[in-house]
Amino acid sequence: MNGLDEEKAYAARCDEGLRAMLDGARLNVVIGEQVAGDRYSAERLGRHLKSLAKELTEEPGGPPFFGRLEFGAGAGAGDHRGRRYYMGRRHISGGPGEPPMVIDWRAPVARAFYRAGAGATFGIAVRRRFGWAERELTGYEDEHLDRGEDAGAASRIVAAEIERPRVGPMRDIVATIQPEQDELVRAELEESICVQGAPGTGKTAVGLHRAAYLLYAHRQRLSRSGVLVLGPNPAFLHYISAVLPVLGEVDVEQTTMERLLAREAAPARTRARTTAGEAKGDIKADINGYAEDVAAAAAVKHDVRMAAVLRRALYARVRRPEGPVTVTDGSYRWRVPEEELRRIVDDTRREAAPYAVGRERVIARVVAALGRQAEARGRNLDGVWTRRTSRAATPFVDAVWPDVRPEEVVAGVLGDPETLARAADGVLTPEEQAAILWARPPRTYRSARWSAADLVLLDEVAGLLRRAPGYGHVIVDEAQDLSAMQCRVVARRSEYGSITVLGDLAQGTTPWAARDWRDLLGHLGKPEARVIALTTGFRVPGAVARLANHLLDVLDVDVPPTRSFRADGRVHVTRTPDLPRATLDAVREALRHDGSIAVIAPGGAVDALAATLRGGLPGEAVGALIASPGEPADGPARVTVLPASLAKGLEYDHVVVAEPADIVEAEERGLNRLYVVLTRAVSRLDVLHARPLPAGFPEPAGR
Numbered sequence: 001m002n003g004l005d006e007e008k009a010y011a012a013r014c015d016e017g018l019r020a021m022l023d024g025a026r027l028n029v030v031i032g033e034q035v036a037g038d039r040y041s042a043e044r045l046g047r048h049l050k051s052l053a054k055e056l057t058e059e060p061g062g063p064p065f066f067g068r069l070e071f072g073a074g075a076g077a078g079d080h081r082g083r084r085y086y087m088g089r090r091h092i093s094g095g096p097g098e099p100p101m102v103i104d105w106r107a108p109v110a111r112a113f114y115r116a117g118a119g120a121t122f123g124i125a126v127r128r129r130f131g132w133a134e135r136e137l138t139g140y141e142d143e144h145l146d147r148g149e150d151a152g153a154a155s156r157i158v159a160a161e162i163e164r165p166r167v168g169p170m171r172d173i174v175a176t177i178q179p180e181q182d183e184l185v186r187a188e189l190e191e192s193i194c195v196q197g198a199p200g201t202g203k204t205a206v207g208l209h210r211a212a213y214l215l216y217a218h219r220q221r222l223s224r225s226g227v228l229v230l231g232p233n234p235a236f237l238h239y240i241s242a243v244l245p246v247l248g249e250v251d252v253e254q255t256t257m258e259r260l261l262a263r264e265a266a267p268a269r270t271r272a273r274t275t276a277g278e279a280k281g282d283i284k285a286d287i288n289g290y291a292e293d294v295a296a297a298a299a300v301k302h303d304v305r306m307a308a309v310l311r312r313a314l315y316a317r318v319r320r321p322e323g324p325v326t327v328t329d330g331s332y333r334w335r336v337p338e339e340e341l342r343r344i345v346d347d348t349r350r351e352a353a354p355y356a357v358g359r360e361r362v363i364a365r366v367v368a369a370l371g372r373q374a375e376a377r378g379r380n381l382d383g384v385w386t387r388r389t390s391r392a393a394t395p396f397v398d399a400v401w402p403d404v405r406p407e408e409v410v411a412g413v414l415g416d417p418e419t420l421a422r423a424a425d426g427v428l429t430p431e432e433q434a435a436i437l438w439a440r441p442p443r444t445y446r447s448a449r450w451s452a453a454d455l456v457l458l459d460e461v462a463g464l465l466r467r468a469p470g471y472g473h474v475i476v477d478e479a480q481d482l483s484a485m486q487c488r489v490v491a492r493r494s495e496y497g498s499i500t501v502l503g504d505l506a507q508g509t510t511p512w513a514a515r516d517w518r519d520l521l522g523h524l525g526k527p528e529a530r531v532i533a534l535t536t537g538f539r540v541p542g543a544v545a546r547l548a549n550h551l552l553d554v555l556d557v558d559v560p561p562t563r564s565f566r567a568d569g570r571v572h573v574t575r576t577p578d579l580p581r582a583t584l585d586a587v588r589e590a591l592r593h594d595g596s597i598a599v600i601a602p603g604g605a606v607d608a609l610a611a612t613l614r615g616g617l618p619g620e621a622v623g624a625l626i627a628s629p630g631e632p633a634d635g636p637a638r639v640t641v642l643p644a645s646l647a648k649g650l651e652y653d654h655v656v657v658a659e660p661a662d663i664v665e666a667e668e669r670g671l672n673r674l675y676v677v678l679t680r681a682v683s684r685l686d687v688l689h690a691r692p693l694p695a696g697f698p699e700p701a702g703r
């Protein structure tokens with residue numbers, strides 16, 4: 001048998017091993033349900049075994065391994081001296097008493113697979129990478145690290161994986177994680193990190209693999225507290241949704257800021273209208289019927305000063321006690337004098353506990369003061385007495401420290417000029433106050449119609465009222481677009497956990513997008529987080545990277561340019577008098593190649609372009625002419641038409657950009673939007689324009 005046949009035979013044994021594990025897990029579920037001593041333990045054991053079986057069943061039929069390590073006999077190999085390990089997406093057990101057939105890519109020894117090079121071999125003699133076509137093992141590549149060989153990223157198999165045409169949702173990168181990415185994936189759970197990465201450097205990939213790694217390394221802790229992944233929009237979530245399940249992790253919550261807030265909010269808040277405009281991040285949406293000042297209102301609502309305004313508005317409800325509290329208790333009357341009540345309220349405020357906790361404390365302290373008098377007269381202070389006295393003291397507490405809902409506070413601020421003026425005095429200018437005031441306030445807070453920005457304000461107040469439990473780890477993608485107030489939403493959910501912040505200052509497109517990571521990290525509650533730059537692009541080819549780097553010069557952000565990993569690919573910039581016709585021609589040309597195709601245009605032009613393409617393309621390509629990106633392109637239909645505002649985070653083999661000048665002019669950070677759009681291309685980029693190219697766009701000559 002030659003080497004490849006031997007490896008194929010091993011792969012076949014691994015498949016059997018995996019099947020045996022699955023059968024065993026299924027059997028255990030059955031036995032577990034029958035053998036447990038009592039119903040409680042039967043249920044617990046059953047649940048545990050079922051989740052193990054589910055994890056195994058979620059495993060798609062991918063290759064059982066992607067790499068192999070052979071450690072040398074030298075001291076550098078430590079405990080691994082002379083051993084051989086296969087690396088795969090998941091662990092495959094050997095027979096009883098035998099070592100595992102495949103080691104999980106997250107196990108400690110796998111670190112050597114990703115990081116070793118001729119400079120630091122980690123004791124490895126030979127690193128082998130396997131090439132697969134679907135389930136068929138097609139070849140392998142050896143690097144004799146002990147002889148100074150180190151193909152690194154120039155490995156044929158690594159290059160083929162990175163340059164492959166893209167179809168459907170995002171895939172995992174476990175076979176080809178690069179050393180600088182692995183460092184981030186395996187950063188300690190306690191450490192919060194911020195990854196500034198140029199387009200296509202693998203930020204999203206790193207974030208998702210970090211989630212999978214942390215769940216492996218800290219399973220118990222994180223299965224209690226949870227891991228949350230926040231993405232920019234539902235299309236992006238759809239695009240990334242398959243990665244973690246493929247890695248065996250099915251319990252990670254992946255959502256957007258709006259969905260998180262709408263779900264966690266009280267029923268009244270879920271009536272928030274997230275209009276199509278707002279979902280796109282286009283804040284010209286109609287909030288409370290007054291479209292004109294919406295951009296100005298959103299800018300103020302997302303400003304961190306709103307936190308101070310809301311705090312003041314909430315605590316303005318706390319009143320100075322007037323008069324004593326008296327409670328009749330049988331033939332006695334107990335009395336707490338006004339002076340003592342004032343002390344209780346003042347002391348409680350000084351303690352700065354959440355508002356609802358403060359209220360509980362005031363009740364408890366008033367009851368304790370009454371109790372001291374009762375006890376002195378020999379009363380027995382049992383539970384009944386305490387409950388009755390608490391009830392008697394409640395009208396007083398309602399007057400000085402009222403129970404309140406977040407909706408009441410926010411509606412008070414947005415709906416009543418006087419309340420707002422008091423809370424915002426010296427914080428917001430009169431113009432800013434006018435910008436956020438409802439012109440037609442609702443009759444009560446219950447009938448208020450909230451905007452996406454209002455959800456953030458409601459969450460801020462909810463956070464002032466009581467502390468939310470939070471997550472063990474939060475991963476925030478496209479974080480540069482978060483406002484200060486949105487950062488505080490994340491901070492509240494990761495106060496006792498850590499975060500991974502992923503983003504690119506050059507891709508900031510919201511009016512409040514960050515220009516400096518330190519400010520943003522401060523708002524996220526992790527000012528000390530390490531900021532690491534990734535600069536090697538694995539998506540865009542060299543020609544696209546050069547074009548994007550040109551644009552970077554005029555974007556006014558301090559980020560390093562991209563170096564493309566790839567020499568292939570091409571860019572065509574074409575002036576045309578007939579944009580729809582030229583788009584159709586470009587898509588026809590693109591259909592001659594493999595992979596996905598996107599036509600990215602200003603929002604207003606999408607419908608007309610889609611209609612043109614539908615009219616001019618063969619039937620089978622038409623099925624996927626959709627405005628919702630990220631959906632798997634089934635069959636031969638491979639074309640997506642999407643607005644520039646939805647392109648963030650996505651990638652397509654062939655990208656046709658229609659009219660860059662219109663994309664730039666459509667919004668305040670239009671040039672950043674264009675930068676995002678241009679960097680979606682994996683292989684080929686067509687830029688079509690009828691109007692002159694926007695300022696900052698390099699002249700076509702020379703490319």
Ligand SMILES: Nc1ncnc2c1ncn2[C@@H]1O[C@H](COP(=O)(O)OP(=O)(O)OP(=O)(O)O)[C@@H](O)[C@H]1O
Nearest residue numbers: 173176177178199200201202203204205538539649
């Ligand atoms: N080590 C790697 N091996 C193979 N493919 C990789 C690697 N790193 C990244 N990629 C691929 O490169 C592409 C870009 O990665 P990803 O989307 O994570 O980048 P990003 O930095 O989030 O990009 P953007 O800022 O543009 O959204 C993806 O297809 C990803 O799978």
